[in-house]
Amino acid sequence: MNTEYLRIENEGCQAEIARAAELLRAGELVAIPTETVYGLAANALDAAAVEKIFQAKGRPQDNPLIVHAADAADLAPLVKRMDSRVPALAKAFWPGPLTVILPKADCIPDIVSAGLDSVALRVPAHPAARAIIRAAGCPLAAPSANSSGKPSPTTAQHVLHDLDGKIAAVADGGACAVGVESTVLSLLGETPKILRPGGVSPAQLAEVLGEVETDRAVLEPLQAGVPLLSPGTKYQHYAPRAKLTLVRGTAQAFAAFTRENSAGAAALCFAEDLPLLSLPAVSCGGKADGAQQAQRLFDALRELDEWDITRIWAHAPAPQGIGLAVYNRLLRAAGFDMITL
Numbered sequence: 140m141n142t143e144y145l146r147i148e149n150e151g152c153q154a155e156i157a158r159a160a161e162l163l164r165a166g167e168l169v170a171i172p173t174e175t176v177y178g179l180a181a182n183a184l185d186a187a188a189v190e191k192i193f194q195a196k197g198r199p200q201d202n203p204l205i206v207h208a209a210d211a212a213d214l215a216p217l218v219k220r221m222d223s224r225v226p227a228l229a230k231a232f233w234p235g236p237l238t239v240i241l242p243k244a245d246c247i248p249d250i251v252s253a254g255l256d257s258v259a260l261r262v263p264a265h266p267a268a269r270a271i272i273r274a275a276g277c278p279l280a281a282p283s284a285n286s287s288g289k290p291s292p293t294t295a296q297h298v299l300h301d302l303d304g305k306i307a308a309v310a311d312g313g314a315c316a317v318g319v320e321s322t323v324l325s326l327l328g329e330t331p332k333i334l335r336p337g338g339v340s341p342a343q344l345a346e347v348l349g350e351v352e353t354d355r356a357v358l359e360p361l362q363a364g365v366p367l368l369s370p371g372t373k374y375q376h377y378a379p380r381a382k383l384t385l386v387r388g389t390a391q392a393f394a395a396f397t398r399e400n401s402a403g404a405a406a407l408c409f410a411e412d413l414p415l416l417s418l419p420a421v422s423c424g425g426k427a428d429g430a431q432q433a434q435r436l437f438d439a440l441r442e443l444d445e446w447d448i449t450r451i452w453a454h455a456p457a458p459q460g461i462g463l464a465v466y467n468r469l470l471r472a473a474g475f476d477m478i479t480l
Contacts, residue, residue, distance in 0.1 A: 142299065143308035147172070147267040155310065156267070160274035162307045163188075168195055170284035170298045171271055172312030173263040175236050175320050175338060176291040176437065177298050178207065178281030179306065180271075183217075186248035189280050193250075195305045198287040203253040204280040205238050205321070206260050209272040214260050217244050217278060222326045224348060231347045234264040236321040236338025251280050261321055267312040283320065284309070290377050290440040290472070293318050297441060318434035319464045324351075333357065336464040338433070357467055358458070360475055377472040379440045381405075381448045385473045387455040388480030390415055390426075396480055397452050404450040407439055407469075412454055419446065429462035436465055440472065 143162075145155040159169045163180060166188040171180045179196060181188040183206045193200055208214050211229040215221055219242040228239060243258035252258050263269060272279055283291040286301040295311035302309075322337035324344065332352040333341060344351045386393055394415035397406050406412070406420035409432075413422055421439045424431030443451055453473065458466040470477070 140304050140307065142303050142306055144295070144299075145308055145310045147270075147310045147312050150266050150270045152267075156270050156274050159271045159308060159310050160276070163271070163275040163277070163279065166191075167307035168192060168305075169271070169307055170292075170295070170302065170309040171265075171268050171279070171281065172295070172310060172315065173207075173265045173268045173281075174315060175263070175317045176293055176315055177284040177295065177309075178205075178263075178268070178279070179284035179298075179302070180207070180279040180281040182275070183207075183251055183278040183280035184246055184248070185277075186250050189248060189250050192280065192282065195302060196282065196285070196287045198282065200250065201253045202282075203255060203259060204251050204282050205323075206247070206251060206258055207263050207268065207272060207279045207281050208260065209262070209269040211262055213278065214262075217247060217258060217260060218242060219244050224326055224331065227347050228324075228344075229262070232339050232343075233262040234269065235262070236264070236317050237261060238321045238323045238335075238337075240323065240325040240327060240334070242327070257325075257327055259323060265312055265315075267310060271310065288376060288378055290379060290437040290444070291320065293434075293437050297437075300441075316434065318436060318438075319461070319468055322464070325354075336461075336467050338461060338464070340460045340463065342460065357463070358470065377437065377440065377468045378474070379444045379451060379472065381443065381446075381451045383407075383451040383453055383469070383473045383476070385453050385455045385469050385477040386480065387477065390454075392480040393452075393454050396478075400450075400452065402450075403448055404452055405443055405446055405448045407443065407451055407453040409454055409456075419448070423456075423465070426456070429456065429460050429465060432456055432465045433461050436468060 323335040
């Protein structure tokens with residue numbers, strides 16, 4: 140398959156938007172930019188088209204997908220009943236990096252929801268994504284546009300590295316602004332529960348909803364027998380080729396540890412760590428700048444994939460604010476392998 144390259148700098152690129160929409164209506168896969176990461180999109184109401192997502196990514200079919208709409212008003216037909224908390228969330232966070240889980244309508248194919256009675260929904264903030272959804276005239280199921288388990292793509296070039304020749308087209312809308320996937324919030328219970336941290340922090344959600352729980356699977360492996368309600372909670376995700384271990388400790392302790400364990404290794408670190416390190420290293424940004432860490436994380440992991448190394452020591456960020464999402468992604472990339480100094 141020849142993967143078409145469509146440069147969509149803004150909503151004015153009508154020919155490219157129309158071509159992406161045409162392919163989606165024809166049941167093909169198109170990688171689209173969002174503010175979080177690039178998504179591998181298919182018509183969410185077409186089970187055969189959605190099946191192609193799993194084939195192209197090598198994704199397990201018990202891993203549910205997120206359905207994207209252009210506007211919050213477009214979500215009502217996709218759910219069995221609209222939760223009373225959604226309007227406040229929509230006003231505060233949509234378009235933006237928040238996904239909510241609600242009881243699904245019959246129009247959602249089982250392959251989208253992994254056979255569950257619920258569906259994950261969001262309204263992306265990237266104008267090109269919303270323009271493509273509107274032009275296609277259907278909601279889009281869109282997990283990250285990468286090979287399953289690998290670092291998520293935050294540029295069109297990342298997508299092509301993994302999926303060139305496997306999908307119909309990639310729409311290049313530039314680098315993703317947030318850099319980690321959306322926060323997934325279940326509204327199936329009385330108390331809202333964060334299943335996956337992302338671009339909207341627990342504190343931000345609490346300001347709108349009051350009490351908000353964080354599922355234990357955010358910081359621990361999913362327990363056996365627990366249903367998989369959200370993507371990014373069961374399998375190892377975001378992993379580079381080299382073995383990654385998360386290391387908790389001060390800058391000085393991290394530097395000393397990596398000095399003693401530098402054979403075949405590189406570091407994923409904070410900007411403040413770089414002057415202290417004696418091994419090759421990539422920085423995600425300042426220690427106190429969670430937004431920069433999130434925006435840089437997957438690009439840094441993909442950069443490390445180009446190096447001749449067998450081990451990555453990753454300096455653990457503080458699991459606070461959007462830093463919780465960065466910490467969660469590193470835990471998943473490490474397969475929960477962590478050292479405390």
